[in-house]
Amino acid sequence: MSYRVCLVCMGNICRSPMAEVVLRRTLEERGLGGRVVVESAGTGGWHAGDPMDERALGTLAEHGYDGAAHRARQFTEDWFDRYDLVLAMDRDNVANLRRLAPTGVEVRLFRSFDPGAPDGAEVPDPYYGGREGFEEVLTMLETASEGVAKHIADEIG
Template sequence: MTSQPRQSVLFVCLGNICRSPLAEGVFRHVLQNRGAAGRFLVDSAGTGGWHAGSPPDPRSVEIAARHGIDLTAQRARRIADGDFARFDLVLAMDRSNRAELKARAGGGRLDRIHLLMDFALGEARDVPDPYYGGADGFETVYRMIRAASEALAEKLAAPWDGPDRGQASSTR
């Protein structure tokens, strides 16, 4: 049996304490449930470094835990220049994050940067930042990220279907 290629996905928000760590955890959970966790490198980062080294916001940890997902080992980090080459997909939580990522990435890596909701579900909308709101905002964000993660896992499974594994094709 040949080993399957790993695809890499980086989720990015502003501070890497609310949305992107939740997206990382939810997507890992979805992949685990599908038996596909070993096929992916999954991480998260922020466009800003204010919270570097900090755990996710307790409200993100709590909403994830209610759905059987553990975020407690994650620590915030700022996106590094090398991430644009390291990750096949860089999925921003909102348009502001996407603009910042595109400005930092330079011309050669722009095709890797997308809005999460647009890439996964074809919905050109932001995942709102729940930081200054209440628990209901985190629940809304969880539901959005969960739907996007399910669709993303389905979408990214296609390159491994069939005998030509390892070669993504634009003709599929």
């Protein structure tokens, strides 16, 4: 039985697929890859079926990650039963997910697992900016992924 994680942003072409690729590698490096399924989705469906944003893909590739297989998907209410952990990139997506979530389901911010981040820290949306925003996002994702991996390791023993 696998532990299942879904990482969520708005359109599933920038932040959450980058987080998926980064977290998957972090878990592999800690020997947890075979025990954890990492996926991503967006709260909006307008990019469903699209590949990752080229700037996100390029930033990942420059740092040795491969996100070429990604295709955007939309998170739907029935998905909560599939996942042990649902993490959103920002407060707007936390709110969107909580509106869909059954009572008692916890949705957290991805950066809440970064011990150096302030309370309520978000992963900013780099979509409307330049390439430097994607670099900044990658750094945040790598740092928070360490904390997420530790949390998952504690959860699954």
